Amino acid sequence: MNRGTGGGVVATGFSLLFFTFLFGPLIIMVITAFNSSSFPRITPWECFTTEWFGVLFANDRLMSGLANSLVIAVSVVVIAVPIGLAGALALSELGPRLRAALYTVLITPILIPGVVLGISTIIFWGAFGRSVGADYGSIFYSGMFLTLAGQVTFISAYAMLVFLARLQRFDPILTEAALDLGATPGQAFRKILLPFLGPAIGSAAFLTFLASFENYNTTVFTILSGNTFTTALASKVRHGTDPSLSALAVIIIGITLIGAVVHEAHMRRKEVMRTGTTARSRIYGNPVLRTLVHPLTIFVILLGIAGFATYQGTQHDAGVCKQQILDEKRARQQELLEEQRRKMEAQKQNQAPASTAPAEEPVKANPSPFGGAFKSNGLKPGE
Amino acid sequence: MATKDIVLDHVSIRFGAYTAVDNAHLVIKGGEFFSFLGPSGCGKTTLLRCISGFSDPSEGRVLIGGQDMRGIGPNKRPTALIFQNLALFPLMSVADNIAFPLEVRGIGRKERRKRADELLDMIALPGVGDKKVHELSGGQRQRVAIARALAVEPDILLLDEPLSALDLKLRHHMRTELRAIQQRVGLTFIYITHDQGEALTMSDRVAVMNAGVIEQVDPPETIYNRPKTSFVASFVGETNAIEGKVAQQTEALVSVETPFGRLQGRAAGGRQYKAGEDCILFIRPEQLSLEGGTPNTLTANWVKEEFEGNSRQLFLEANGVQLRLTRVNLGGTPDNLSGGTVSLGFTPEQAIVLPHGALAGA
Numbered sequence: 001m002n003r004g005t006g007g008g009v010v011a012t013g014f015s016l017l018f019f020t021f022l023f024g025p026l027i028i029m030v031i032t033a034f035n036s037s038s039f040p041r042i043t044p045w046e047c048f049t050t051e052w053f054g055v056l057f058a059n060d061r062l063m064s065g066l067a068n069s070l071v072i073a074v075s076v077v078v079i080a081v082p083i084g085l086a087g088a089l090a091l092s093e094l095g096p097r098l099r100a101a102l103y104t105v106l107i108t109p110i111l112i113p114g115v116v117l118g119i120s121t122i123i124f125w126g127a128f129g130r131s132v133g134a135d136y137g138s139i140f141y142s143g144m145f146l147t148l149a150g151q152v153t154f155i156s157a158y159a160m161l162v163f164l165a166r167l168q169r170f171d172p173i174l175t176e177a178a179l180d181l182g183a184t185p186g187q188a189f190r191k192i193l194l195p196f197l198g199p200a201i202g203s204a205a206f207l208t209f210l211a212s213f214e215n216y217n218t219t220v221f222t223i224l225s226g227n228t229f230t231t232a233l234a235s236k237v238r239h240g241t242d243p244s245l246s247a248l249a250v251i252i253i254g255i256t257l258i259g260a261v262v263h264e265a266h267m268r269r270k271e272v273m274r275t276g277t278t279a280r281s282r283i284y285g286n287p288v289l290r291t292l293v294h295p296l297t298i299f300v301i302l303l304g305i306a307g308f309a310t311y312q313g314t315q316h317d318a319g320v321c322k323q324q325i326l327d328e329k330r331a332r333q334q335e336l337l338e339e340q341r342r343k344m345e346a347q348k349q350n351q352a353p354a355s356t357a358p359a360e361e362p363v364k365a366n367p368s369p370f371g372g373a374f375k376s377n378g379l380k381p382g383e
Numbered sequence: 384m385a386t387k388d389i390v391l392d393h394v395s396i397r398f399g400a401y402t403a404v405d406n407a408h409l410v411i412k413g414g415e416f417f418s419f420l421g422p423s424g425c426g427k428t429t430l431l432r433c434i435s436g437f438s439d440p441s442e443g444r445v446l447i448g449g450q451d452m453r454g455i456g457p458n459k460r461p462t463a464l465i466f467q468n469l470a471l472f473p474l475m476s477v478a479d480n481i482a483f484p485l486e487v488r489g490i491g492r493k494e495r496r497k498r499a500d501e502l503l504d505m506i507a508l509p510g511v512g513d514k515k516v517h518e519l520s521g522g523q524r525q526r527v528a529i530a531r532a533l534a535v536e537p538d539i540l541l542l543d544e545p546l547s548a549l550d551l552k553l554r555h556h557m558r559t560e561l562r563a564i565q566q567r568v569g570l571t572f573i574y575i576t577h578d579q580g581e582a583l584t585m586s587d588r589v590a591v592m593n594a595g596v597i598e599q600v601d602p603p604e605t606i607y608n609r610p611k612t613s614f615v616a617s618f619v620g621e622t623n624a625i626e627g628k629v630a631q632q633t634e635a636l637v638s639v640e641t642p643f644g645r646l647q648g649r650a651a652g653g654r655q656y657k658a659g660e661d662c663i664l665f666i667r668p669e670q671l672s673l674e675g676g677t678p679n680t681l682t683a684n685w686v687k688e689e690f691e692g693n694s695r696q697l698f699l700e701a702n703g704v705q706l707r708l709t710r711v712n713l714g715g716t717p718d719n720l721s722g723g724t725v726s727l728g729f730t731p732e733q734a735i736v737l738p739h740g741a742l743a744g745a
Binding site: 171173174176178179180182183191195196 | 435436437456457458462463464466470472474484486487488531532534535
């Protein structure tokens with residue numbers, strides 16, 4: 001921070017606030033995952049527990065949704081990346097006017113709201129299915145197929161944008177040179193253009209995978225009666241939440257962190273390799289340190305830490321602590337009951353001289369039509 | 384080595400209404416170093432792309448070794464093109480670049496590597512095979528591009544201004560190098576350039592092009608000494624152009640009425656002029672002398688002088704005509720002419736009279 005530009009306390013404070021705003025929710029979520037309270041919260045802290053991870057993995061709806069999501073995401077990558085590449089190649093070959101028109105057409109699916117895409121996908125394939133005489137058991141009424149079809153329509157456009165950006169830096173002279181040197185157009189494509197697009201294919205695959213995996217607003221329609229991870233998650237939140245969602249957040253944050261650290265190690269290594277300052281660098285010049293900061297080493301170490309944490313987690317038993325909390329709660333409940341009884345008796349004695357009839361009211365109220373849901377201890381928090 | 388003749392048979396190339404190459408008709412002999420020289424946009428690259436197979440002529444035929452090349456793609460022609468930016472494949476090593484033509488022909492890895500190493504030896508760059516292209520210097524890349532083109536064993540090597548990206552010293556060095564390589568491998572080289580120095584030093588013959596038209600095809604000395612059109616005279620080398628009208632002609636000598644009075648020059652190519660015809664008299668700066676000669680004497684005002692080391696350029700002006708005179712630096716004291724009038728002369732044999740036409744850069 002530059003003091004000369006009037007930074008100091010204000011800038012530090014602002015930065016702190018900013019990072020709190022960014023990461024505060026995440027930190028709180030991570031903490032709630034380890035609190036045994038059945039509602040995700042930090043206070044009152046009850047017991048350190050890992051049971052919510054178990055609850056998470058025991059949730060069939062979420063787990064089958066996860067499997068569906070993975071199948072769909074991989075399929076979307078396999079279909080959308082080649083389509084995006086084809087679109088980008090077509091655009092780069094066209095004249096400027098036709099190019100502008102086709103670009104608009106290809107980019108439209110991104111601009112259309114996902115909800116509209118979802119509904120129109122169902123209607124279109126439903127109508128198509130009926131017109132070819134397919135019944136409701138056929139593929140046109142399968143949630144998996146519809147989700148795949150719906151997602152590919154707009155995720156291909158994402159892939160296309162990635163390829164377009166890379167293709168703009170391609171020198172078409174290279175293809176001409178390959179042709180002139182005797183390559184067939186197919187060979188020129190495979191040996192010159194495709195290797196050049198290599199990094200773009202990687203990022204397009206990554207992007208399309210994520211876009212498919214986290215998509216909700218199209219998928220919630222096209223998946224019909226089935227579930228993907230996101231739709232299962234959304235319905236779980238709607239029906240009441242418990243800390244197993246926090247546990248899920250912990251897992252996702254963990255995977256992201258490992259990915260980010262490994263990626264950073266990879267980038268730094270590449271930068272040093274590229275600038276050729278290997279020998280001068282204090283870390284990369286030393287063979288031991290160099291091996292240690294290799295992305296693969298870092299990945300293995302982080303995976304080991306995560307694995308160890310998981311193992312320790314499965315060994316942890318919060319039973320004793322929870323029992324203690326339960327006992328405390330029971331004792332407190334008992335106390336409250338006693339207090340209530342004392343109050344009521346005191347009231348009865350006060351009212352007894354006036355009339356005996358109202359004194360029977362509390363006794364009659366007990367077998368209520370709500371099954372006792374409104375008993376004083378029915379509102380006890382934490383259950 | 385038996386290499387194939389190239390025949391451009393009345394070739395015209397049009398893009399819509401625009402004619403890029405107009406009726407090019409010439410024969411390039413096998414084993415020749417042939418240059419197309421012209422300013423940018425004159426259609427020389429278009430013609431080269433047509434010979435290499437990236438486009439077909441709108442009219443006429445391109446024949447290589449007697450075979451009509453229409454419809455035959457660049458990968459099937461016995462030509463190899465060296466691009467202006469060289470077009471080396473940046474993701475491949477030097478050896479892979481050179482071996483690429485062999486790879487696409489299905490030749491095995493070991494054989495490819497052996498051939499690449501041989502070619503690297505030939506271009507005097509042994510041992511760089513495993514380097515990446517960007518690790519090489521400009522001149523080295525140049526030679527790698529040539530080696531890659533030679534790996535296909537073409538009959539004809541086409542070069543599209545391959546030296547234009549190099550610095551001056553390297554460019555001069557590569558001229559000699561290219562010529563040496565051409566004589567060693569005995570291939571037909573077709574060289575495209577806008578740099579007359581390159582064309583004149585390396586070529587067996589030069590075709591000078593302007594606005595899609597081939598104006599003259601001749602050996603370099605003839606191009607320089609006996610230009611056939613006013614464009615060639617003014618584009619190749621420095622020259623002084625004095626416009627005028629033909630007064631009379633006696634055999635090869637033409638008298639021209641100019642702003643400097645009546646001057647004599649020789650008629651280009653034994654041409655007969657009519658009296659009163661518009662013409663231009665060209666005289667090279669190095670052929671103008673400071674002694675008034677008969678019958679050609681003219682006076683001009685000194686404008687400025689530029690010292691260029693081996694010579695001194697005198698810029699003069701008279702009657703609205705700019706003149707230039709080159710004095711070779713023989714180590715004597717410089718002529719002190721500043722501000723005065725100068726008397727100039729030349730012999731009629733040194734000047735050339737051409738019909739009025741387009742001038743380069745005008």
